[in-house]
Amino acid sequence: MKTIKSMMNHLYWADGRILDALEKSATKNKDLLKLVRHVAVAEIVWLSRLLGKGTEHYALWEEAEDLTAVRTMFEENAEQYRVYIEGLKESELDEMIDYSNQSGVQFRTSVRDILLQVILHGQYHRGQINRALRIDSAEPAQVDYITFARL
Template structure:
């Protein structure tokens, strides 16, 4: 549970760092915002699934602005912290049954889902950094070890 807690502290930190960087870029960045919002929407979807809420109608991709992303960052931080306060070590290997956006049913453990959410976000944050570099902006340092050191 301690490792998962640290992973989510890092996730929250990384979302805030991406958001702060996007606020400093003057050029067209809709593709970057679209990737960032996808991370945030996915966090909402998975948190809903973990809580037994139907997520099949929730967006995963949507065209939103940076202000909306800022609201999602705050909302997701609150939801993640609340969820991690109620889940315990014994819960991690319990199966969750959920449907994806196509209506297909799946089952995974809470541990698998929590791990997936973190890794999914890291993957897309790497894509965001690549796009930032192509815009001439400095990529955001998001390494876990950098988070631990700070």
Template structure:
């Protein structure tokens, strides 16, 4: 995977995250926090999981291995999620802007939350995170439908058709 494609993936990822946050912002607090029996109980918990994963991977790319994810209870509203996520995305953009073709091959070593060591090339970790976020945004889309709310399209090609045309 080359740098141009990595940067395009992260531009897409920010766009898609923003669309999902916008849709979630229209929910009532009861809808946002309703247990829908998914991988993460509620829309809020799923959004915080996506954001927390983006944060923890960024930290790992920078050489630290946090011992815990962010806690959903610390983010009671979409506004609080959006504020923290904006900080994560700013740091993420800064990191991605400093990546070179050569550094994509750099092996990143980290310790996961269970204490197990892992090593992967940076390019694989960068691609993994976008894939992870896409997976959980799909879950949010299903949850929005379950709540009777309007889901949003976040497909990669929709991004190209609407943003880049």
């Protein structure tokens, strides 16, 4: 549980760092804005599944007009995940969750694997965003776990 909590704390930190880099770059790249919004919405979707709520009303790939709304989503996600994880017992990590994906296909996955999906999914897309920032001659965000762990 300690590792998952630490990795989730890294996720909250890294979400903020990538938003800071996007804001600093002043990018108008709609694909990057869509991608960072996708990460925020995916976090909401997975938490909803963990809580036994439906997710069909969430659109994973809508355009984002600006980063303010996305930052608000990330901040709300962090708070809701903190509450969820604080109430989670080690023994509950291997409980199975039944849910439907956005296409209505049924799945059954452990709480542990869902949390790892959230952690790894965000890191994957932050890497994509950083690469695009570098190509656009903007400064990418340092979001490596080790950088966070050294704080």
